[in-house]
Amino acid sequence: MSDLRELYQEVILDHNRSPRNFRSLETANRVSEGHNPLCGDEVKVFVELDGNVITDIAFQGHGCAISKASASMMTSGVKGKTTGEAEALFEEVHRMVAGDGDTQPNADLLGRLTALAGVREFPNRVKCATLAWHTMNGALKGQKEVVFNE
Amino acid sequence: MTQMSKNGFPVERIREDFPILKQLIHGRPLVYLDSAATSQKPQSVIDAVVRYYREENANIHRGIHYLSERATADYEAARRHIARFINAPDPRETIFVRGTTEAINLVAHSYGRRFIHADDEIVISAMEHHSNIVPWQLLCEQTGAKLRVIPITDDGELIVDAYAKLLNSRTRLVSVVHVSNVLGTINPVKRLVEMAHSMHIPVLLDGAQAVPHVPVDVQDLDCDFYAFSGHKLFGPTGIGLLYGKTAWLDQMPPFQGGGDMISTVSFERTTYNSLPYKFEAGTPNIAGTIGLGAAVDYFQGVGVEAAARHEHDLLDYATEVLAAIPGVRLLGNAPEKTGCVSFLVDGVHAHDVGTILDQHGVAIRAGHHCAMPLMERYGLAATARASFAFYNTLDEINVLAEAIDEVKEVFS
Incomplete structure (x- = not known):
């Protein structure tokens, strides 16, 4: 059961119970909807972009604890960052949860997002952890819809 | 224990x-506890598939050699056996397909092309699997027909009175699930068939979740079509069955064209094979069919x-x-x-x-x-x-x- 405790860490459960920035954002100038047709999870990501800086970000939708917590932590993690920094962070998160790449995840860069590391042991949950991130990426690229089926 | x-x-x-x-x-x-997705297979089914490949693998209905004759005999014996299992009156009314999805698509395509036109109506229910929704939506898009949906109660029962009101002179087909894959509801399909037949409307039953759990007798149900998958019935994946009444199957154009489904082919004109082969184009899933025959055998033994x-x-x-x-x-x-x-x-x-x-x-x-x-x-x-x-x-x-x-x- 240790893998289970590793997956459902207190930080994850907390973000699932009380997701941060879980609302719509009227000032958003980039909005994208992400959808995983396999499991039916849906997330809408709102980004307020000033130049290349994410000045505000929020999300709505429904999904499992992993997807909700990941979305919540994502919004906390990228607020105030440049689009380049946000994309780099997504790459690092993806490397961590999908277990790709040989090197250890960059804990300094990831900060509290390292709580998602337990996902690595659950390959069929990687898509849950990355749906919101793919959707944010889509929003930054001006895509209105991201159909995601990793 | x-x-x-x-x-x-x-x-x-x-x-x-x-x-x-x-x-x-x-x-x-x-x-x-996921047998509704796919059931597990007894050793006898695994053995039947292995034995076919080890001992008698050959194409059917065309070889004049020993193995082909044997494979053909086993394939057709499986058909008769499975036909008896659902009490189909004639094995020629049982068509092998990949599964329930393909069976429903076959009817949507072949029955639909012949009998369903603009402003006609097709009745399904609120508890259908996507495989009994999407083929009809595609047909509606192609023909201009309309989909009508029988509502259900909060407990998960079909509202039969509402069904009665949906049936009318434009209804060309009723296609409903026998047992719901989510709610487990056993629908009163015999009654639904009677009601549709009183208005001369044919009925397809999606039996994917029914055949592994309840005895199915297509003559007693009097349905016009009955579809199910082998892999939910302790058999291999990629094999399923469509039962259809000859009166309908004879009037329906083929589903796919190719080998086995023809009688003669020239560039000017092709004549089609008799039932059930008219609907079985190409080399079928021979091992799967023999495996499904073994599965039915096993299930009847239990x-x-x-x-x-x-x-x-x-x-x-x-x-x-x-x-x-x-x-x-x-x-x-x-x-x-x-x-x-x-x-x-x-x-x-x-x-x-x-x-x-x-x-x-x-x-x-x-x-x-x-x-x-x-x-x-x-x-x-x-x-x-x-x-x-x-x-x-x-x-x-x-x-x-x-x-x-x-x-x-x-x-x-």
Whole structure:
């Protein structure tokens, strides 16, 4: 059961119970909807972009604890960052949860997002952890819809 | 551990026939409660498929050599056997397809092309699997026909009065599920058929979740088409059956064109083969068919009625045990049910339930179960579903309940 405790860490459960920035954002100038047709999870990501800086970000939708917590932590993690920094962070998160790449995840860069590391042991949950991130990426690229089926 | 069900069903001896059930998952004995997705296979089915490939692999209906004759004989023997299993009056009315989905697509395509036109209506229900929705939507897009949906109650029963009102002179087909893959509801299909027939409307029944659980007699039901999948009936994947009445099949154009379905071909004109071959283009799934024949054999050896009684005990016990867990809610409370229990754990998404149960060795399905309109009917995105077969035990339901306690603990 240790893998289970590793997956459902207190930080994850907390973000699932009380997701941060879980609302719509009227000032958003980039909005994208992400959808995983396999499991039916849906997330809408709102980004307020000033130049290349994410000045505000929020999300709505429904999904499992992993997807909700990941979305919540994502919004906390990228607020105030440049689009380049946000994309780099997504790459690092993806490397961590999908277990790709040989090197250890960059804990300094990831900060509290390292709580998602337990996902690595659950390959069929990687898509849950990355749906919101793919959707944010889509929003930054001006895509209105991201159909995601990793 | 020796276990008998309440009515003496020898479940432990039966479990010996299923090699896959012996394994450990994450260090725990496998508790397979996902038979509605696909059932496990007894050794006799595995052996039949292996024996075909080892001893008689050849193409059918064309070889003049020994192996081809033998393969053809076994393929056709399987057809007769499976036809008898659903009491089809004539094996020529039983068409082998890849599964329920292909069977329904065949009818949508062939019956649809011949009989369904703009402003005609097709009646389905609110509890259909996507495979009994999307083929009709495609047909409606092509023809301008309209889809009509029979509503259901909160408990998960079809509203028969509403069905009666949907039937009219423009209705060209009723296509409904026999047993719901999410709610477990056994629909009153015989009555639905009678009502449609009184207005000369043919009926297709999706029997994917019915044939593994209830005795099916297509003559008694008097349905015009009946579809099911082999892999949910303890047989291989990629093989299923469409039963259709000759009167309809004879009037329907072929589904796919190719080998085996023709009588003669010239560039000017092709004449089609007789039933059922008109609908079986190309080399079929010979091994799958022989495997399905073995599966039906096995199931009849267990006893369809005895299996159903045992499953009824499993369902009753699961309903009682899950309903008693605070924070667990059951979806689907129809009086006539079989096969599965859909449930929700308060504040926990079904996928998280599924992951935690899996760590206990318990395999369930979590999600929309390919029935998104039904989920929407209940305002849900997903449910967890434990589904049963005759090889499950009452003890396994205790393991399920303990694992659900762990779900609640993790999310407390």
